[in-house]
Amino acid sequence: xxxxxxxxxxxxxxxxxxxxxxxxxxxxxxxxxxxxxxxxxxxxxxxxxxxxxxxxxxxxxxxxxxxxxxxxxxxxxxxxxxxxxxxxxxxxxxxxxxxxxxxxxxxxxxxxxxxxxxxxxxxxxxxxxxxxxxxxxxxxxxxxxxxxxxxxxxxxxxxxxxxxxxxxxxxxxxxxxxxxxxxxxxxxxxxxxxxxxxxxxxxxxxxxxxxxxxxxxxxxxxxxxxxxxxxxxxxxxxxxxxxxxxxxxxxxxxxxxxxxxxxxxxxxxxxxxxxxxxxxxxxxxxxxxxxxxxxxxxxxxxxxxxxxxxxxxxxxxxxxxxxxxxxxxxxxxxxxxxxxxxxxxxxxxxxxxxxxxxxxxxxxxxxxxxxxxxxxxxxxxxxxxxxxxxxxxxxxxxxxxxxxxxxxxxxxxxxxxxxxxxxxxxxxxxxxxxxxxxxxxxxxxxxxxxxxxxxxxxxxxxxxxxxxxxxxxxxxxxxxxxxxxxxxxxxxxxxxxxxxxxxxxxxxxxxxxxxxxxxxxxxxxx
Amino acid sequence: xxxxxxxxxxxxxxxxxxxxxxxxxxxxxxxxxxxxxxxxxxxxxxxxxxxxxxxxxxxxxxxxxxxxxxxxxxxxxxxxxxxxxxxxxxxxxxxxxxxxxxxxxxxxxxxxxxxxxxxxxxxxxxxxxxxxxxxxxxxxxxxxxxxxxxxxxxxxxxxxxxxxxxxxxxxxxxxxxxxxxxxxxxxxxxxxxxxxxxxxxxxxxxxxx
Numbered sequence: 001x002x003x004x005x006x007x008x009x010x011x012x013x014x015x016x017x018x019x020x021x022x023x024x025x026x027x028x029x030x031x032x033x034x035x036x037x038x039x040x041x042x043x044x045x046x047x048x049x050x051x052x053x054x055x056x057x058x059x060x061x062x063x064x065x066x067x068x069x070x071x072x073x074x075x076x077x078x079x080x081x082x083x084x085x086x087x088x089x090x091x092x093x094x095x096x097x098x099x100x101x102x103x104x105x106x107x108x109x110x111x112x113x114x115x116x117x118x119x120x121x122x123x124x125x126x127x128x129x130x131x132x133x134x135x136x137x138x139x140x141x142x143x144x145x146x147x148x149x150x151x152x153x154x155x156x157x158x159x160x161x162x163x164x165x166x167x168x169x170x171x172x173x174x175x176x177x178x179x180x181x182x183x184x185x186x187x188x189x190x191x192x193x194x195x196x197x198x199x200x201x202x203x204x205x206x207x208x209x210x211x212x213x214x215x216x217x218x219x220x221x222x223x224x225x226x227x228x229x230x231x232x233x234x235x236x237x238x239x240x241x242x243x244x245x246x247x248x249x250x251x252x253x254x255x256x257x258x259x260x261x262x263x264x265x266x267x268x269x270x271x272x273x274x275x276x277x278x279x280x281x282x283x284x285x286x287x288x289x290x291x292x293x294x295x296x297x298x299x300x301x302x303x304x305x306x307x308x309x310x311x312x313x314x315x316x317x318x319x320x321x322x323x324x325x326x327x328x329x330x331x332x333x334x335x336x337x338x339x340x341x342x343x344x345x346x347x348x349x350x351x352x353x354x355x356x357x358x359x360x361x362x363x364x365x366x367x368x369x370x371x372x373x374x375x376x377x378x379x380x381x382x383x384x385x386x387x388x389x390x391x392x393x394x395x396x397x398x399x400x401x402x403x404x405x406x407x408x409x410x411x412x413x414x415x416x417x418x419x420x421x422x423x424x425x426x427x428x429x430x431x432x433x434x435x436x437x438x439x440x441x442x443x444x445x446x447x448x449x450x451x452x453x454x455x456x457x458x459x460x461x462x463x464x465x466x467x468x469x470x471x472x473x474x475x476x477x478x479x480x481x482x483x484x485x486x487x488x489x490x491x492x493x494x495x496x497x498x499x500x501x502x503x504x505x506x507x508x509x510x511x512x513x514x515x516x517x518x519x520x521x522x523x524x525x526x
Numbered sequence: 527x528x529x530x531x532x533x534x535x536x537x538x539x540x541x542x543x544x545x546x547x548x549x550x551x552x553x554x555x556x557x558x559x560x561x562x563x564x565x566x567x568x569x570x571x572x573x574x575x576x577x578x579x580x581x582x583x584x585x586x587x588x589x590x591x592x593x594x595x596x597x598x599x600x601x602x603x604x605x606x607x608x609x610x611x612x613x614x615x616x617x618x619x620x621x622x623x624x625x626x627x628x629x630x631x632x633x634x635x636x637x638x639x640x641x642x643x644x645x646x647x648x649x650x651x652x653x654x655x656x657x658x659x660x661x662x663x664x665x666x667x668x669x670x671x672x673x674x675x676x677x678x679x680x681x682x683x684x685x686x687x688x689x690x691x692x693x694x695x696x697x698x699x700x701x702x703x704x705x706x707x708x709x710x711x712x713x714x715x716x717x718x719x720x721x722x723x724x725x726x727x728x729x730x731x732x733x734x735x
Contacts, residue, residue, distance in 0.1 A: 009702040079618035081573050081654070090616050106732045113731060120729040167612070169578055169648050188646060190611035287727050327721050346728040358729055360721030406612055 010077045015070045023272055024066050031059055058239065065241040069266035072472055073396055075335050089337035089405045093167050094412075098337045098404040101161050105364060106341055108152050113290060116148050120343065120358055121289050129285050136281070140304070140313035146297045151367035155449040158366075158402060159184075159442070162412055165404065182434065183419030184441045189406055191417040194425065197479060198521055201471065203249040204514070206522045211251025212463040212514030225253075232256045241266055249470035251463055251514070258379040264469050265392040269385050277384035280322035283360075287325075291359045295320045299370045308458050312377035316370050319387050323394075329361035332395040337405035338362075363399075368446075371453040372398050375461050397474055401449050409474040414448050415441055417478040422485055425524060429489050438498035443505050444481040451477055452508075460513045480513060483520035487511070532657045534636075535562045555643050557651065561636040569633050570658045571622045578616075578650035580609035581641040596637075599626045609644040 019025055032050055035041055041049040054060040078087050089095045113120055124132070135142065163184045166172055170188060172180075180186075192200065204210065209224035219225075228250065235247050236259055244263045252260050262268070284292075299316050303309045309316075323329070333340055340362025348354035373390050380386035400410045407413065422440055423430045433440050447455050451474070452464060467476050484505065485492065491504045541554035582603040603621070606614040636657075642650040721727065 005698065006701055009698070013702060079573075079620060081575070081620075081656075082618045086618065091612060092616060103734055106734060110731045120731065121727045123727065169650075171646050171648060188611045190608055190613040283721075287722070325721065342733045343729045343731065344733060345723055345726055346730050349730065349733075354723055355733075356721060356723060356727065356729070358732060 007076070011071075014074075014077050015067055018070055018074075019063075019066055022066070023270065024062060028054075028059060028063065031057070061239050065239070065263070065266050068241045084334070087335055088333070088339075091167075091406050094165070094404050094406055095337060097161070097165050099339075101158075101404060102338065102341070105152055109290070109341075109364065112149070112152075118290055118293075121287055124286060124288050128288075132285050136318070138314055139317040140299075142296075144293070144296060146293060146300065149293050149297045151298060151301075152294065152364055154367040155446045158411075158449070159445045162404065162415060165412065181416075181419070182423060182430070183416070184439050185412065185416045185419060187412065187416070189413050189416050191408075191413055191420050192475065194421070194521065194524075197475070200473075201467075201476070201479075201517075201521060203470075204467070204518055204521060206518060209250060210514050210518070211253065211466075212460070212512065213518065215251075229253045229256070232260065236260065236263065239263060245470055245472070247470075248466050252466045254459075254462075257462065257466070261379065261389060261469060262385070265389060265396070267385070267388045267392055269382070269388070273388055274384045277322065277387050280325050280387075281318075283325040284321045289324060289359055291324050291365065292321055294365055295324070295370065298365055298367060302368055302454065303370045303374045306374070306454055309371075309374040309377070309454070312374060315377045315383065315386060316373055318383050319373050319390055320365070320370060322387055323391060324359040324361055324363070324365075326361045326391065327357075329363065329391065329395060330357060332399060333362060336399050336403055337410075338399070338403040363394075366402060368450050368454075371450050375453055375458060375465065378458060378462070396472075397468060398451065400474060401451065411449065414474060414478040415445065417475060418444055418448070418481045421479065421482040425482070426486055426489060429485065429492055432493055433501060436496055436498070436501070438495070438501040440485060442498065443502055444485070447481055447484075447508075448477045452480065455508045456511060456513060457509050460511065464513050476517070479520065480517055483516040484508065484511065486520055486524070487516055532659050533564060534657050535564070536560070536655055537562070555641060557640040557642075559638040559640065559652065559655070561638065561655070561657070563634055563636075563657075565634075568659050569623055569626075570660045571620060572658070573618070573620045573654075573656045574652040575618050575654045576605050576614065576616060577653055578606070578647045579640045579642055579652055580604070580606040580644065580650075582638065582652075597628050599628050602641075609642060610646055 031054070035050060035053045038053065041053065051060075054063070075087065085095060089098065109120075112118075132139075163186075165185070165187050167187055170186075172186065181188075198205075202208075209228060211225070211228065214224040215221070215228075232247060232253055233256065235243050236256060241263055244260050248260055248264065267273075295317070299313060299320070303316055304313050330340060340357040341359075341364065342355055343358040344351065345354040345356065372394065373386075376386055376390055376393070380389055397409070400407060401414075402411065404410070404412060419441055430440065451468070452461055456464065464476065464480065468474060488504055492501060495501045495504060537560040540558050540560070542556040542558060582600060582605055600621070605617070605619060638652065638655075640650065640652060
């Protein structure tokens with residue numbers, strides 16, 4: 001059909017445009033020029049011979065991976081009449097809600113600034129720069145006075161905003177009717193039900209081997225594990241992103257995980273990337289931002305107190321401080337409903353030439369933000385690679401967990417999916433919890449916003465994040481949250497208050513993620 | 527194949543209901559939008575922004591042949607796959623004459639019949655309605671050199687075996703070039719390096735606008 005063909009042309013044009021500015025393009029050009037010297041390249045069939053050369057030498061694979069990465073990350077080009085805000089978020093009322101939420105955050109940050117009389121940003125004096133450079137690898141030993149700082153917001157503040165989200169065109173009568181949602185989220189987004197989830201997560205089925213289930217000590221490794229590891233090694237040898245993404249849906253062997261994630265996210269540590277990271281480090285040394293103190297405070301409050309992650313405290317500073325200075329993150333705001341905060345150079349208020357984004361990457365960290373980085377420290381020890389992986393994970397997935405949007409992987413859809421699953425398949429439990437004033441979302445929200453980081457044991461968390469990468473979607477977080485409630489349903493039916501319900505669900509560190517997901521999706525009698 | 531906007535007069539929505547009694551409790555599920563053209567025009571396409579309409583019923587037209595008659599052009603074109611949820615609720619939609627069931631060479635009036643069977647929404651309509659007719663065939667702009675003399679590794683492999691119809695190929699290529707131009711004009715893929723202005727990053731407060 002004409003429409004599909006022109007859509008395809010548009011997508012191809014867009015991807016070509018993006019890749020033309022990339023490093024890969026210049027490398028391919030260089031390779032093509034260099035290949036002219038080879039004997040098998042003949043002038044009569046130049047195009048075919050060069051293509052053949054690219055195929056054999058593996059460059060075509062790299063190009064395929066780059067195209068696949070672009071397709072996974074960037075949304076399809078929208079209708080030509082649609083304004084850029086429409087690509088960020090198609091529903092007008094959600095854009096408005098995100099705008100007012102951002103305004104609140106800015107007000108909070110500004111008031112912190114004026115109260116503490118600390119500038120948003122300042123250039124460090126040379127002596128301080130030298131000191132920081134010396135201390136770069138052990139910033140955790142620093143104990144600055146952070147008592148006056150407070151996090152800009154916590155997940156529960158964000159939950160209140162989501163609870164109050166209303167569509168003005170929706171029948172929101174005061175009296176309860178069939179239109180009222182029984183959960184906390186009151187917007188009618190489309191979410192999948194269990195039959196659709198079964199179709200979507202078909203590789204998690206009962207008759208398919210999984211790491212996290214079929215690699216336990218009781219199961220002989222010849223049945224599944226050995227073969228799976230062998231296939232994983234083959235996938236890595238082929239360096240094919242799409243194959244890796246398909247493979248990892250059944251879990252990744254621990255030894256191969258770091259490389260597999262890098263392949264799926266299309267991260268290859270080139271010298272330019274290391275240089276870029278060093279440049280960011282220089283930016284950290286030269287300028288001191290207020291956001292740095294927020295990061296320090298967050299790390300001290302969350303990761304440093306965690307039994308699994310406190311050893312990585314220094315890494316977390318090295319990644320997060322550089323992340324705040326990275327302007328390449330700004331490009332993801334094209335499809336993020338959020339917008340980066342703006343500011344003006346001192347004394348030049350209102351002059352567009354002196355308008356800058358603050359922080360340079362446009363992302364203001366909230367309480368628990370450092371937990372997005374912490375699990376990655378188990379996989380990557382080289383700071384620039386760790387940094388690249390985190391940045392890619394953030395612009396693909398994590399940003400959706402703290403911005404208001406109608407995207408199926410956005411936090412609003414995840415909350416609604418969780419509540420709908422619970423209501424449909426555990427109606428008694430849902431009703432009981434609602435009656436005692438313990439709306440289930442109030443307990444599970446913090447798990448989903450952090451993608452369960454800090455709540456599950458690390459090996460289980462990494463198995464969960466394998467599936468996030470494999471399915472390129474965060475819906476599995478909502479399914480897991482519902483599965484956890486299903487697992488502890490018996491205890492939850494006996495509680496009589498929100499505090500008691502929280503206590504039942506306080507410790508998730510003993511849970512095994514994959515059996516829970518499998519039982520909830522494929523073995524629950526509906 | 528450029529498109530030219532056709533001036534037209536769009537009347538407000540009129541609800542259809544059965545009988546004369548209008549109950550205030552019920553909300554009409556069918557609306558009609560009347561679009562009249564000052565003169566008879568050939569129809570190329572229509573673009574609009576949806577606002578909670580589930581189905582675009584029948585675009586009807588009145589030919590200016592004598593006698594003028596109403597013809598059904600489109601039947602239950604789905605805009606919202608699930609009328610009770612937000613999917614597709616505020617999307618931009620384009621319809622081309624290739625998707626219309628009948629000949630649209632001469633129309634003087636259009637009726638758009640909108641249906642929204644779900645009682646959840648307070649109102650529904652389509653906005654920013656624009657009708658197009660086919661513009662002048664030859665573009666006034668010159669082709670860039672790479673298009674007429676393609677470089678080996680840059681030519682996309684869109685052609686299949688066998689000779690495709692040359693006029694179709696040229697129109698497709700024209701379209702693709704126009705789209706590329708549009709994208710090139712709209713955003714730059716250059717990396718923004720520095721966040722400071724001339725080495726200075728002293729900021730006062732965050733701006734609310």
